[in-house]
Amino acid sequence: MQPNLSGQYVVGVDVGGTNSRAAVFTLDGKRLGEGREPTFAERGPSVVVEQVSRAIEAALTDAGVRAEDVAGAGIGMPGRITPEGVVLWSPNFPDIEGVPLLSLIQERTGVPIRMENDVNIAALGEFTFGAGRDVQSLVMLTLGTGIGGGIVLNGQVWSGANAGGAEIGHMVVNPGGRQCGCGNHGCLEAMAQRDAIVERAVLKFQSGRPSALAEAVEYQADRITPALIAEFAGKGDQVCLETMAETGHWVGIGVANMINILNPEMVIIGGGISQAGPILWEPLMRGVRSYAIHESFQVCRVVPAELGDDAGIMGGVAMILKALGKC
Ligand SMILES: [Zn+2]
Numbered sequence: 001m002q003p004n005l006s007g008q009y010v011v012g013v014d015v016g017g018t019n020s021r022a023a024v025f026t027l028d029g030k031r032l033g034e035g036r037e038p039t040f041a042e043r044g045p046s047v048v049v050e051q052v053s054r055a056i057e058a059a060l061t062d063a064g065v066r067a068e069d070v071a072g073a074g075i076g077m078p079g080r081i082t083p084e085g086v087v088l089w090s091p092n093f094p095d096i097e098g099v100p101l102l103s104l105i106q107e108r109t110g111v112p113i114r115m116e117n118d119v120n121i122a123a124l125g126e127f128t129f130g131a132g133r134d135v136q137s138l139v140m141l142t143l144g145t146g147i148g149g150g151i152v153l154n155g156q157v158w159s160g161a162n163a164g165g166a167e168i169g170h171m172v173v174n175p176g177g178r179q180c181g182c183g184n185h186g187c188l189e190a191m192a193q194r195d196a197i198v199e200r201a202v203l204k205f206q207s208g209r210p211s212a213l214a215e216a217v218e219y220q221a222d223r224i225t226p227a228l229i230a231e232f233a234g235k236g237d238q239v240c241l242e243t244m245a246e247t248g249h250w251v252g253i254g255v256a257n258m259i260n261i262l263n264p265e266m267v268i269i270g271g272g273i274s275q276a277g278p279i280l281w282e283p284l285m286r287g288v289r290s291y292a293i294h295e296s297f298q299v300c301r302v303v304p305a306e307l308g309d310d311a312g313i314m315g316g317v318a319m320i321l322k323a324l325g326k327c
Pocket residue numbers: 169170180181182183184187189190
């Protein structure tokens with residue numbers, strides 16, 4: 001777990017339920033090579049260890065770097081990950097509970113490993129190399145199939161007492177609202193994740209309201225995606241505009257609550273839909289302004305993420321550079 005102090009290279013690794021991606025960098029941030037393997041999460045932990053290790057090795061081969069010259073690899077994956085790299089829980093990774101993934105991958109690859117929750121590590125990536133590189137404290141939300149959260153306070157990731165911190169998606173913003181995957185009702189995730197957005201648009205056109213999007217997909221609800229809703233909102237489709245405005249409203253309440261609790265310098269919003277532009281951001285910022293304490297809102301920039309899919313990899317790199325005292 002201690003980094004190899006004589007290592008000249010750093011690896012960032014993003015483990016998802018579908019794919020694992022790794023990239024090799026020099027200590028001053030030059031990208032040398034990449035590797036990508038299917039994770040096969042559904043086949044169980046030993047296959048996951050093998051696949052993640054292969055992604056790391058493929059990146060090292062691509063970069064022409066030997067494992068013994070690597071200072072460390074920082075891995076982000078979904079779920080609750082202890083500082084020792086034991087997975088307490090991870091969605092879409094069956095039988096992973098209690099598995100010491102860090103030490104298994106370390107043994108397999110010969111590379112010193114550190115691990116963190118994927119959104120915590122993405123927040124560290126944005127903090128170090130992305131939108132947050134000139135602030136000391138930030139909150140990050142990722143909007144997608146779920147809603148993830150990450151918090152960096154005074155340069156340190158806040159993981160919580162037992163690796164359950166920053167579950168911003170499970171902040172209740174609408175008591176009694178739509179049911180969440182966690183079993184609760186009205187969580188931010190339940191109100192603004194992918195399926196919630198689609199469901200709201202579908203309910204509107206099924207109630208008989210005219211919609212160019214509904215015509216374009218021949219009224220087949222399962223063909224609708226948040227990206228299509230954003231696209232048709234941009235073309236002035238009223239149903240889609242309202243759907244985006246409602247989504248922005250719920251996210252705005254969540255952001256305001258985080259501003260009121262932490263008084264951060266920045267809130268970063270990532271995930272595909274965060275790139276939707278003013279049709280999302282105007283209602284979102286109206287929500288933030290309405291519910292955030294004025295003085296705290298004034299010093300907080302609410303901005304889209306900059307690193308996109310690379311935030312996790314760059315966060316892994318940052319985690320190792322921090323352990324080396326280099327950032
Ligand atoms: Zn929830």
